[in-house]
Amino acid sequence: MSTAFRPCAVIVLLALVSTTAAPAAAQRDFEPLFDTFNIRVEGSWVDLSTDVRLDSELLGRGASLSFEDDLDLGSRETIPTVAFDWQISRNHKLGFRW
Secondary structure (H helix, E strand, O other): OOOOHHHHHHHHHHHHHHHHHHHHHHOOOOOOOOOOEEEEEEEEEEEOOOEEEOOEOOOEOOOEEEHHHHOOOOOEEEEEEEEEEEEEEOOEEEEEEO
């Protein structure tokens, strides 16, 4: 082998070794992306306004309905949430949210 060809052969050999090592590293045991168990406590502040008007082609403008006023629903609510997730395996997850 000539001396100019030797560094090229080393570079090609290193490239081959590095490309064959990557698939081998991908086949190792399962390492979950997320934690096995996950517990979350969350809260949301919601400001709602729901108004509906019922019209008719024959009678024209109809009645207006406000869900908050007419149905006695709250317009501002604080909604607490508790969630639990269990990553059983790579493709399976069990979750509970209240």
